[in-house]
Structure formats: C-alpha cells, structure tokens
Amino acid sequence: MKVLFAAAEAYPLAKVGGLGDVAGSLPKALRDLGHDVRIALPRYGGIRDVRDDLGPLAVRIGGEGLEAQLKASQVDGVPVYLVDYPPLFDRPKVYEYEDDGKRFGFFCKAILELLPVADFWPDVIHLNDWHSALAAAYLKTTYAGGERYRGIRSVLTIHNLGHQGLFGRDLFDWLGLPPDTWHPEGVEFYGQLNFMKAGIVYADRVNTVSPTYAAEIQTEEYGCKLDGLLRSRAAKLSGILNGIDHDVWNPSRDPHLAGKYSKSTLERKATNKKSLQEESSLAARPKAPLFGFVGRATEQKGVDLLVAAIPEMLKLGAQVVFLGTGEKRYEDELVTLARRESGFVAYLKYDEALAHRIYAGSDFFLMPSKFEPCGLGQMISLRYGTIPVVRATGGLADTVRDIGANPKDGNGFTFRDYSVAAFLDAVRRAVEFYRGGRGWKSMRQRAMSTDFSWGASAKEYAALYSQALVA
Structure with missing residues (x-):
C-alpha cells in the first residue's frame, strides 16, 4: 500500500511535541511491514538535511500562483518531501505565528500539488491534527474531478482536539475552497473556519491516539464543541494507541543512565x-x-x-x-x-x-x-x-x-x-x-x-487504511 504521511512536525527534522515523535516513528514501522510510506513536511528554517531538489512546486492559492520548491530528505530510511516556501516557512519556530492559518492552509494544498511533482500517487493520505486536516476538504472538493486524485482516500488522526485551527472568513476566501463548503455541514464553525472540523467532515476515516479518547471526545466534557459532529460520524471514528521507540527507550542500553539494567x-x-x-x-x-x-x-x-x-x-x-x-x-x-x-x-x-x-x-x-x-x-x-x-x-x-x-x-x-x-x-x-x-x-x-513498541500500532493503522479504501 502507498501512503503519504502529512504532518507539521517529524522527528528529528522538526519536533515540538508528541506529534513529532509519532511522525518520526510510525512511518518507519509501516515500512517495516512492507508499505511504501513517505512523509510530507514543511521545510522550516531549522531543517538543514536536504538531500535533493525535485523541482518547482506551483500552488495556486489566494488568487495567484505561488511557486515553492519541492525538496527531499530522509528519516531512518523513510523518504521525506519538504515543501520549501521561505515566505511562510523559513522561520525558527514551527508554530505560534499570526499567519499560521495561511502557513498551514498553504501546506494543505501543497500536499496535493506535490504528488505529480514527486510522481508519487498514494492510495491513502494520512493527515495529522489541524495543520494538515484541510487537505481532506481539498481532496473531496477542489481535486475531486482529477482522474489521479479520485481514487485517493484520506485518514485524519486527532492527536489533541483542543487545538483546532480556528480562523476568520477572510482566510477561507484566500484558500479558495468552493463557496458551498462554508456551511455548518462543511468547514464553517460558529462563523469561523475550522481546519480540524474540515478534516473530520471530509476524511474517509478519523481516529484518535487511544480508544478511550475516541469515546471521550464524543462527550460534552471532552468534545471541545465538536462532540455532536463526532457522534454523528461515530461509524468512521476509532482509536489506536501510539507507541514508543524501544531502541531509544531501553534501560539495558540507555547511554544516559548511571547504571543499565533489565x-x-x-x-x-x-x-x-x-x-x-x-x-x-x-x-x-x-x-x-x-x-x-x-x-x-x-x-x-x-x-x-x-x-x-x-x-x-x-x-x-x-x-x-x-x-x-x-x-x-x-x-x-x-x-x-x-x-x-x-x-x-x-x-x-x-x-x-x-x-x-x-x-x-x-x-x-x-x-x-x-x-x-x-x-x-x-x-x-x-x-x-x-x-x-x-x-x-x-x-x-x-x-x-x-x-x-x-x-x-x-x-x-x-x-x-x-x-x-x-x-x-x-x-x-x-x-x-x-x-x-x-x-x-x-x-x-x-x-x-x-x-508498547510501534509494531502493533502500525498493523492497526494498516487495517485502518484498508477500511478507508473501501469507504
């Protein structure tokens, strides 16, 4: 199976929190199972490990054609596509900029535009949190008529529902999504654009990072005002536990310890x-x-x-x-x-x-x-x-x-x-x-x-991709 794993961070190229650990480990575990998995990531200012230039990457957004470059790198044998657009990404931090909506909206569209440039047409695009979630909406609307895009399915993993990517109507207009997606059953959320909601609505399968959290976010206490939507999409919602890297976390070989043990x-x-x-x-x-x-x-x-x-x-x-x-x-x-x-x-x-x-x-x-x-x-x-x-x-x-x-x-x-x-x-x-x-x-x-190694979780994700393909 061919999978494009899209995330805002992936260790060791860029890491802020747990998402970076997942994006740095899960694709490798999936490749160990025989799947062709590749990562899509913005090229931030701190990413120096660039191994190849794959050529210009044209992204039509904001009513104009913006030209980025598609670069290539690698993480533990997993190919990485780097979306290189300095005006939005050549900065020291991954997040916490006033134009994060534009930055990651651009990234969401670039995820789909990079496919012909890389000549990699996945069966499934695996999106992670709000930063890449909007790609599911683009795939089901703007790109729905493209012959090569029509068969691609999407999976959204919610790592933390508390961060949803909320922005004004002006950003929606800039992103160029079809006007009819600005609707309570689309991307609109109490008068704002909600990236996470867009992913939940348009992705073929949605999962969280544990079975209990998948149940909790369907309640008012944990649902962050999306509990009703999630309950209505319960048939395509599930939970898969994250794993840890047993090579990194191993007391019998840990170089940081005063005494190794088993x-x-x-x-x-x-x-x-x-x-x-x-x-x-x-x-x-x-x-x-x-x-x-x-x-x-x-x-x-x-x-x-x-x-x-x-x-x-x-x-x-x-x-x-x-x-x-x-x-x-x-x-x-x-x-x-x-x-x-x-x-x-x-x-x-x-x-x-x-x-x-x-x-x-x-x-x-x-x-x-x-x-x-x-x-x-x-x-x-x-x-x-x-x-x-x-x-x-x-x-x-x-x-x-x-x-x-x-x-x-x-x-x-x-x-x-x-x-x-x-x-x-x-x-x-x-x-x-x-x-x-x-x-x-x-x-x-x-x-x-x-x-808690990634092996068992990777098998569950492979099964989830298979479910998405028949959705």
Whole structure:
C-alpha cells in the first residue's frame, strides 16, 4: 500500500511535541511491514538535511500562483518531501505565528500539488491534527474531478482536539475552497473556519491516539464543541494507541543512565535512584519512595493537583523530582515550593538526558492529567520499571491497570475524580504498596514486560487504511 504521511512536525527534522515523535516513528514501522510510506513536511528554517531538489512546486492559492520548491530528505530510511516556501516557512519556530492559518492552509494544498511533482500517487493520505486536516476538504472538493486524485482516500488522526485551527472568513476566501463548503455541514464553525472540523467532515476515516479518547471526545466534557459532529460520524471514528521507540527507550542500553539494567537485573535500577538523588541534592534515602514527573507545567497535565499535593506527599516520606516548562503561574508556584520543601526539586527546563535519568531513577511516575489523548510518559516509565500513578483518562486508562482492581496483572495506580483528594489517595496506596514489599518486584517486572513498541500500532493503522479504501 502507498501512503503519504502529512504532518507539521517529524522527528528529528522538526519536533515540538508528541506529534513529532509519532511522525518520526510510525512511518518507519509501516515500512517495516512492507508499505511504501513517505512523509510530507514543511521545510522550516531549522531543517538543514536536504538531500535533493525535485523541482518547482506551483500552488495556486489566494488568487495567484505561488511557486515553492519541492525538496527531499530522509528519516531512518523513510523518504521525506519538504515543501520549501521561505515566505511562510523559513522561520525558527514551527508554530505560534499570526499567519499560521495561511502557513498551514498553504501546506494543505501543497500536499496535493506535490504528488505529480514527486510522481508519487498514494492510495491513502494520512493527515495529522489541524495543520494538515484541510487537505481532506481539498481532496473531496477542489481535486475531486482529477482522474489521479479520485481514487485517493484520506485518514485524519486527532492527536489533541483542543487545538483546532480556528480562523476568520477572510482566510477561507484566500484558500479558495468552493463557496458551498462554508456551511455548518462543511468547514464553517460558529462563523469561523475550522481546519480540524474540515478534516473530520471530509476524511474517509478519523481516529484518535487511544480508544478511550475516541469515546471521550464524543462527550460534552471532552468534545471541545465538536462532540455532536463526532457522534454523528461515530461509524468512521476509532482509536489506536501510539507507541514508543524501544531502541531509544531501553534501560539495558540507555547511554544516559548511571547504571543499565533489565527485567532480569532489576536490582541494578537502585544505582539510578542513588545517582538521581545525588544529582538533585536530595537526601540519600534508598528506601524513600521517589516520584518523578516529566512534562509540561500546564493545567492539562494536572500540575494544579500536583502543586497542591506535594506537601502532603513529602509528609508521607516521599521525594519528588519535576522536569518541564510551561505556564508561568505554575512555574512560579513550583519554584516557591522547591525553595520551601527540601524533598522537592523542580527543573524548569527541557533536558532529554535528565528525562531519561528521571524515568530510570524514580520508583513512581506521576501523570495526574486533566485529559490525555494518549500519553507517552506512562509507557516509557513502564518500560523502565517505574510504576505510573495516573488519572484514568484517555490513553492513560487504556495502558495503566490499577493493582488494587487487578492484583494479578496490575501495573500501576489510578484515580478517576479530578481532585487533590483522589490523587493523594492513589499516592498513599502506592507508598503503602511500595513499603509493604510484597509483590513490588513482580509488579515492576510485569511493567517492563509490556510491549508498547510501534509494531502493533502500525498493523492497526494498516487495517485502518484498508477500511478507508473501501469507504
């Protein structure tokens, strides 16, 4: 099967968040299954790895013909098409510009215009989040009469419904979509153009990054005002869990660790705890339960619960290490807390190597998320034998089984109510289980046995593409 995988970011060429990890890993896993998968990506200012110039790429938009260049690169053997148009993309950042609507609207049309230039005609175009979602609308309308385009199907993956790409009517006019698509059953959304809604309406199949999140976004609480539309499209909506790169996240070969270990040499994990305590200037207490957090300091990640709970956690004899950046109000609270509490350390920065050391050196990993479409932190922590304490939402509910409800195959601790009390109850249960000793080693070994590699997810995506082809 031929697949064009279109995204705004793809590691290592461009990465801001989890989408970059997915776009850097899933196409490779699909190629390992024998599919011809290629990536389409804007060429940002920071992308230097250009290996070929495929020629001019004409994109008619805004009532004129704009000429870009189509360049080529590669990620782990996966061909990458780079849409090179400096006026819109030659900038240091991927997102957060006032003209992001124009930038990614242009990219959506370029996705379809690059096919004849590259001489690559896919069976399926796989779109990811709002930045590429509008290509589904173009494919079903503007390009519907093209003989080579007519048989192409599209799949949209929603990584985070909270970001939808909302812009004014003037951008719709500039993009040149047919006037009849400006309709509540088309791309219009309360008087605005909604890229994500366009993808949901026009794509042949829509999926999210976990089965539970696929169900949650059909409710008012999580649906971000698109729940009604999603319920009406439930027949073409599904959820597939993301994976993690088992080569990158492997405690037996991780170069960032003080001591490498595996499921059969779990006792060596203690070396990493001792090292993390030393690095973080925490008291050298081998029996103290050490909790780690790696992520953004935002409400979505439950940092308001965490800040409120940390003093009580420390009273239980625990230690806590935080790594991440985010909203200033939370960063300020974390700094104040770290100055006041000797058992808490906050690293307000991005540090990939330190993240590896926290995953390996902690006993528990915290994810009290308000919502979590998939979540990678809990998968990584399980891989490292570090037990997750999570709120049962989205992908967290699909990957973490509470030991209390599942004594034989539990791999973590969960709570449902979004409250400090519920979060602390899960933490207390975790501390009690840790100190009780019985079942602790087997639980960690069970955690490390869980397979979250991309192989299984890639097979599910291949099946989803097949469904799209017969839609």
